[in-house]
Amino acid sequence: MPSIKAPASKQTATLSVAVKCRPLTEGEKRRSRHIIQVTDEKGLVVLDPDLSKDYLDRIQNRTKERRYSFDHVFGPECTNGDVYRNISSTIAGVVHGLNATVFAYGSTGSGKTYTMVGTRNDPGLMVLSLHTIFDLIKEDKSSDTFEVACSYLEVYNEVIYDLLEKSSGHLELREDPVNGIIVAGLRSIKVHSADRILELLNVGNSRRKTESTEANATSSRSHAVLEITVKRKQKNQYKSQVLRGKLALVDLAGSERASETNNGGQKLRDGANINKSLLALANCINALGKHQKKGLAYVPYRNSKLTRILKDGLSGNSRTVMVATISPADDQYHHTVNTLKYADRAKEIKTHIHKNIGTVDTHVEDYQRMIENLQVEVCQLRKELAKKDFQLSVKPFEKAADDELSWLNILSHETSENVQERINLQKALFELEETNLRNRIELQHLDDAIAKQQVTEKNGTIVQAFRSRRQVILDNIRDNDEAGATYKKDIEENEKRRCQLQNMIEEAISNNGNKTYLHILSQYRLLGMANTELQFEMAMRDQVIHNQREALRNLWNMLLGLGLKQKQIMDLAARQGVTIEDWTVPNSSISIGTKHSPSFAHELSPSMPYPVVNGNPHTSMACVFQHHQDFCSTSYFKGHCDTQTVCRQESRSSYYLLSHDNPHLKHCTSRKPETCFATPEKLVIDKCSSYSPTETEACVCHEASFTSASCGNGGHQAKEPCFENGQKQQEDSTPGPDNCHECEESARHAGMPQSLLRIPSTKFVISGVTNSHNYCCPELSKIQSPYKKVVPRSSNLPGS
Numbered sequence: 157m158p159s160i161k162a163p164a165s166k167q168t169a170t171l172s173v174a175v176k177c178r179p180l181t182e183g184e185k186r187r188s189r190h191i192i193q194v195t196d197e198k199g200l201v202v203l204d205p206d207l208s209k210d211y212l213d214r215i216q217n218r219t220k221e222r223r224y225s226f227d228h229v230f231g232p233e234c235t236n237g238d239v240y241r242n243i244s245s246t247i248a249g250v251v252h253g254l255n256a257t258v259f260a261y262g263s264t265g266s267g268k269t270y271t272m273v274g275t276r277n278d279p280g281l282m283v284l285s286l287h288t289i290f291d292l293i294k295e296d297k298s299s300d301t302f303e304v305a306c307s308y309l310e311v312y313n314e315v316i317y318d319l320l321e322k323s324s325g326h327l328e329l330r331e332d333p334v335n336g337i338i339v340a341g342l343r344s345i346k347v348h349s350a351d352r353i354l355e356l357l358n359v360g361n362s363r364r365k366t367e368s369t370e371a372n373a374t375s376s377r378s379h380a381v382l383e384i385t386v387k388r389k390q391k392n393q394y395k396s397q398v399l400r401g402k403l404a405l406v407d408l409a410g411s412e413r414a415s416e417t418n419n420g421g422q423k424l425r426d427g428a429n430i431n432k433s434l435l436a437l438a439n440c441i442n443a444l445g446k447h448q449k450k451g452l453a454y455v456p457y458r459n460s461k462l463t464r465i466l467k468d469g470l471s472g473n474s475r476t477v478m479v480a481t482i483s484p485a486d487d488q489y490h491h492t493v494n495t496l497k498y499a500d501r502a503k504e505i506k507t508h509i510h511k512n513i514g515t516v517d518t519h520v521e522d523y524q525r526m527i528e529n530l531q532v533e534v535c536q537l538r539k540e541l542a543k544k545d546f547q548l549s550v551k552p553f554e555k556a557a558d559d560e561l562s563w564l565n566i567l568s569h570e571t572s573e574n575v576q577e578r579i580n581l582q583k584a585l586f587e588l589e590e591t592n593l594r595n596r597i598e599l600q601h602l603d604d605a606i607a608k609q610q611v612t613e614k615n616g617t618i619v620q621a622f623r624s625r626r627q628v629i630l631d632n633i634r635d636n637d638e639a640g641a642t643y644k645k646d647i648e649e650n651e652k653r654r655c656q657l658q659n660m661i662e663e664a665i666s667n668n669g670n671k672t673y674l675h676i677l678s679q680y681r682l683l684g685m686a687n688t689e690l691q692f693e694m695a696m697r698d699q700v701i702h703n704q705r706e707a708l709r710n711l712w713n714m715l716l717g718l719g720l721k722q723k724q725i726m727d728l729a730a731r732q733g734v735t736i737e738d739w740t741v742p743n744s745s746i747s748i749g750t751k752h753s754p755s756f757a758h759e760l761s762p763s764m765p766y767p768v769v770n771g772n773p774h775t776s777m778a779c780v781f782q783h784h785q786d787f788c789s790t791s792y793f794k795g796h797c798d799t800q801t802v803c804r805q806e807s808r809s810s811y812y813l814l815s816h817d818n819p820h821l822k823h824c825t826s827r828k829p830e831t832c833f834a835t836p837e838k839l840v841i842d843k844c845s846s847y848s849p850t851e852t853e854a855c856v857c858h859e860a861s862f863t864s865a866s867c868g869n870g871g872h873q874a875k876e877p878c879f880e881n882g883q884k885q886q887e888d889s890t891p892g893p894d895n896c897h898e899c900e901e902s903a904r905h906a907g908m909p910q911s912l913l914r915i916p917s918t919k920f921v922i923s924g925v926t927n928s929h930n931y932c933c934p935e936l937s938k939i940q941s942p943y944k945k946v947v948p949r950s951s952n953l954p955g956s
């Protein structure tokens with residue numbers, strides 16, 4: 157007999173929002189202030205992080221303090237068990253054929269994984285839900301039979317992987333007319349106990365992509381969805397009915413702005429993709445929040461895999477709980493308020509739940525009962541309609557005026573949403589374009605590097621690695637361009653909507669008697685919107701100006717580091733028509749191992765020609781700052797040697813850097829420059845005790861993710877230059893100690909792809925620094941001409 161679907165009686169449910177504030181971490185206790193006050197079980201206050209605001213600021217409402225109320229609020233002392241107790245009824249419905257979704261939403265390091273997965277002592281919502289489901293099945297007194305199955309997937313860089321498969325391929329999403337969105341090929345494993353699912357959960361978690369980021373030592377880089385399906389077979393005299401409940405438990409990846417972290421390379425790309433999905437989710441929440449009011453909004457589910465997977469949980473057949481996780485630290489104020497803004501919006505979202513019932517052997521009597529039920533429902537609806545018609549006919553004029561006003565209110569609100577959505581879309585587009593700019597620069601560097609390689613047996617692998625890297629970048633550029641095109645379309649849609657709204661407002665005004673008042677009201681609101689947009693544009697412009705200033709400042713500091721007098725530099729700047737602002741030269745000496753700001757180059761200034769490095773006044777030094785707008789390499793020599801700086805305008809994605817083949821070094825008989833690869837924040841300097849002036853030190857580093865790696869010892873030295881003017885390549889004759897290994901370890905730790913780790917193992921040469929296009933100004937390229945050297949190395953790595 158064919159299976160049919162029984163008429164489902166739909167019930168509307170509101171998305172339930174719980175906020176969980178984690179405690180301050182040990183590190184935060186030392187440097188941050190606790191700014192979250194939980195007022196009661198539904199309310200919280202986010203205090204202004206700026207302590208300097210006084211009483212006057214507060215009473216004049218100039219404080220950034222914010223108050224919120226949600227369905228549940230949990231303070232730092234609450235456990236996952238406390239949270240669970242308030243949402244367990246949602247989970248219980250799964251055993252009765254209802255769908256449920258629980259997802260944790262919050263910024264990176266705010267406690268999403270802790271809430272969803274938890275620890276041994278404080279098990280998370282995933283673990284506690286599983287126990288509930290199996291306990292309910294065990295306690296069930298009916299003759300029903302149950303079948304539980306589980307699947308676990310992750311969405312990483314917009315690709316879906318099966319976490320229950322050892323080496324899962326890419327999985328695709330399909331739209332099924334009956335079951336909605338499904339993941340084709342996803343493994344669903346039948347399980348008989350909570351312990352078995354927990355085992356699978358642990359296995360899946362160990363396969364999940366996590367990384368150490370600036371904000372969180374074990375930051376989830378992927379969105380993970382654990383889905384438990386409970387099939388309940390009910391048997392009675394007439395029929396066999398199947399109830400199918402589904403529970404989706406979602407741990408979202410951490411979101412961070414690239415500008416706030418030191419991430420680069422793959423991590424930066426991950427970040428861009430994660431943010432893209434989260435932005436898409438935020439836009440859906442936004443659209444759904446307003447959707448409830450007038451059915452006006454378009455919900456952009458299709459903008460990411462994550463939102464397509466979560467579609468049911470967000471608006472379809474599911475009882476849904478959002479756990480917004482926040483950090484109490486004052487430096488997280490901005491993220492906290494942002495999370496709470498979306499949580500607040502999510503309170504408006506409504507879902508439509510019904511039991512998933514499938515029947516087999518349906519008896520005629522059942523059909524009759526269904527028809528009767530439907531007839532009763534039709535009668536009720538008719539009555540309600542008649543009541544509404546009557547209400548509308550009463551006091552038509554007064555009502556019309558009221559309606560007009562509330563209609564205008566709704567339209568104004570719509571307009572504000574429309575602006576917010578446009579800002580979000582523009583922000584996303586801006587980030588994508590920035591990422592692609594970096595990709596294109598990296599591509600250019602790769603092309604240069606490939607062009608300079610003479611394909612020999614030895615460097616064949618390197619050229620190959622470059623080529624595969626090139627392909628990855630090309631793919632990323634294509635993907636980002638596609639996503640950008642989608643965003644542009646969305647922006648166009650948004651613009652159209654804006655015009656529609658504008659016309660609707662004008663129409664509403666012209667149809668109403670009190671035109672002047674309404675006109676002023678609408679103008680006032682529209683100006684408010686325009687103001688928000690302008691502020692956003694200004695913030696973007698500020699960011700660009702800030703970046704350019706930073707680049708300029710570093711450039712002039714580098715020139716200063718080359719030994720030019722400040723006046724000479726000023727003259728040079730004036731000739732170029734450049735004004736130097738905010739150029740200070742601090743007198744502090746270099747302290748190794750401490751944190752350096754991006755303007756670290758200030759510290760290497762001619763105002764202190766013989767800096768003391770680690771107490772050693774003879775030490776010379778070369779530094780590279782990667783993933784920042786610029787990088788520089790500076791050397792100091794006591795005695796005969798002048799200060800030398802080599803700089804290259806860098807767009808966060810160069811590969812290599814070079815060494816010192818500077819004629820000045822030849823005067824230094826017992827020292828060699830120290831070389832380090834580092835971000836300014838994590839500078840590590842490797843001191844070297846012996847240095848022969850004829851030696852060339854060199855190293856190759858991949859741009860990806862280096863946070864700190866030191867090299868420059870014997871492991872990266874060659875007796876003779878390996879490369880001259882892009883022509884000659886020569887074998888390195890110095891057996892290297894462990895430095896390259898050290899470098900490799902650091903790179904591995906920082907997440908560099910395996911294929912690229914092998915690059916330094918072969919002797920090869922990458923130059924390119926002498927190409928004038930690498931310099932920010934022609935003057936600089938002239939000065940830098942001695943630095944055309946190279947980077948061979950490491951004999952103790954595979955392949956060498």
Ligand SMILES: Nc1ncnc2c1ncn2[C@@H]1O[C@H](COP(=O)(O)OP(=O)(O)OP(=O)(O)O)[C@@H](O)[C@H]1O
Binds near residue numbers: 262409
């Ligand atoms: N309620 C809590 N009690 C104690 N520690 C917590 C709590 N919540 C989070 N933490 C700690 O805060 C840190 C960050 O938490 P977690 O990794 O869960 O954040 P996250 O939001 O998942 O981060 P990401 O998005 O980067 O993956 C961890 O060290 C975790 O142990």
